[in-house]
Ligand SMILES: Nc1ncnc2c1ncn2[C@@H]1O[C@H](COP(=O)(O)OP(=O)(O)OP(=O)(O)O)[C@@H](O)[C@H]1O
C-alpha cells in the first residue's frame with residue numbers, strides 16, 4: 001500500500017506524455033487534453049491534501065482558499081503590476097505558505113470536527129475577501145488580463161504545451177511527496193494519524209509536523225492556483241468557494257486518501273465528471289457528487305485506489 | 319556512559335499535580351540512581367500514571383520540578399524530553415495500530431536518526447542511507463524482544479502480550495537512558511509475565527535505567543532494586559523490596575482503610 005515503485009511511476013509518466021497525441025487521434029475527444037490540464041491542476045492540490053488528510057489525518061475544508069490565494073497573487077501582481085509571472089508564482093507560494101503557518105498553528109491544535117469547522121471558516125473568510133476587496137481583486141466580476149506563461153522566449157501558448165507544463169509540476173510534486181511518505185517524515189505523519197500521544201512520547205514534534213504538512217499542502221494548492229490563473233487569463237471568486245473545497249474532499253475520498261495514486265485518480269475522474277460527463281444533470285450535478293461521496297464512504301472507504309487491496313484481502317479469506 | 323554510577327539520573331522534587339481540587343500528586347520526593355530498576359507501586363488512583371505523565375511532559379506540574387541528569391525538564395515539551403533520553407510505554411496500549419510491527423519500532427528511532435522533510439522530498443542520498451540504518455537498528459531490537467518473525471504484521475493484529483512487548487521495543491528504539499514502563503505485565507498470562515520480567519532485566523543489563531509501575535508484586539519484588547510507594551499522591555515509603563514488603567504503612571495502604 002505504501003511502496004510506490006518506479007515502474008508504476010514511469011508508466012504513469014509515459015501515459016501522460018502520449019495523452020495529447022492519443023486524444024488527437026480519436027475523433028470527439030480532442031479536447032480531452034484541455035480537460036486534463038484542469039485534472040493536473042486539481043491533482044496538484046489533492047496530492048498535498050492526501051498527505052495532510054490521508055497520511056497525517058488532519059482535515060481541511062478550506063483549501064480552496066490557498067488555491068485562490070495563488071491565483072489572485074499571480075493575477076494581481078501580473079495584471080496590475082506587470083511583474084514576471086514566475087516571480088508572482090513564487091510570491092503566491094510564499095503568501096499561501098505564510099497564511100498556512102499563521103492559520104495552521106492555532107487551528108491544528110483542534111481535532112476532528114473542530115478542525116473542520118475552523119478550516120471551513122477560514123475558507124469562507126478568504127472567499128469574502130476575494131469578493132469584497134474589489135479594488136484589488138475585481139470583486140465578484142473577477143479580473144481579466146492575466147498573461148500567459150513563457151520561459152526564455154518559449155511561450156506556453158497552446159493547450160498541449162500547457163498540458164505538459166502542468167503535468168510536469170504534478171509529476172514533480174508526486175515524486176517529492178512519494179519520497180516524503182517513504183521516509184522517516186512520512187512515518188511520523190502516519191504515527192500522528194494513529195496516536196498523537198505515542199508519537200509525542202517517541203519524540204515526534206507533533207504540532208510542528210502538522211503545521212509543516214499543512215503549509216506544504218497550501219503551497220501546492222497555491223501553485224495550482226497560479227497555473228490556473230495563467231491558463232484561463234481570467235479569475236473570479238466563484239472558482240474558490242466552499243463548494244470547491246468540498247469537491248476537493250470528494251476527489252480524495254473517491255480516489256482513496258491513504259494512497260497518493262488516489263489523489264490523482266480522484267482528481268482526474270471528478271474533473272471529467274465536472275467538465276464533460278455531468279452536463280445532462282445540470283443543476284442536479286450536486287446530487288451526483290453527493291451520491292458519489294455516499295457510495296464511496298460506505299462501500300469503498302479506501303477509495304478506488306484501495307480496491308486492489310480490498311480484493312486481495314477478500315480473495316485471501318476464501 | 320562515563321558518569322559515575324552514583325549519579326542520580328532523575329530527581330522528582332516536591333511535585334504537585336492538581337486536577338481542579340484533586341491532588342493527584344502531592345509533593346512526592348525521590349531520586350533514581352543511574353543504572354537501577356526502581357519500581358513505583360501504590361493502590362489504584364495513587365498517582366503513578368500521573369507521575370509518569372509529569373516526568374514525560376504530558377502534564378506540567380502545578381508545583382515542583384523534575385530534573386533529568388541535573389537539568390530541570392518540567393517546562394519542556396514531551397517530544398523534547400524524549401529527545402533528551404526519556405522514553406516510555408503506556409498503561410493502555412498506544413501502538414500505531416495501522417503500522418507494521420517493524421514500522422512501530424522504526425518510528426521509535428525518530429529521535430536518533432532524523433530525516434528532514436526537504437532532504438526526504440528531494441531524496442538526497444543521505445536520506446536513503448538513514449532509512450536503511452533505521453531499519454537495521456529496528457530489526458536488531460525486534461530480534462532482542464523476540465518479535466522479528468512478525469515484523470511485517472500490522473501492530474494491532476498481535477495478541478495483547480506481544481503488543482505490550484512491542485511497546486517496550488519501540489521505547490528502546492530511541493536509545494533512552496531512562497525508560498518508564500507503565501504496567502508492562504498487566505493483562506499478561508504467567509508465561510508472558512515471565513517474558514516481560516526477563517526483558518526488563520535484560521534492558522537494565524544493557525545500562526538503561528528503568529522506572530517501573532506495576533501491580534504484579536511478584537514482578538516488582540523480582541526485578542526491582544528499589545521501590546517507592548505512593549498513596550493518594552504522597553510518598554509513604556521508599557526502600558529496597560525486602561523493607562517495603564514488611565513496612566506496616568504499605569500493608570495498611572494496600573489492605574486497609576476506607577475500602
Ligand atoms: N487528566 C486527568 N484529569 C483529571 N484527573 C485525573 C487525570 N489523570 C488522572 N487523574 C486523577 O488522578 C488520580 C491519579 O490517577 P493515576 O492514573 O495517576 O493513578 P494510578 O496510580 O496510575 O492508578 P492505576 O493503578 O489505576 O493505574 C486519580 O484520581 C485520577 O482520577
Ligand SMILES: [Mg+2]
Pocket residue numbers: 366367368409
Ligand atoms: Mg496508572
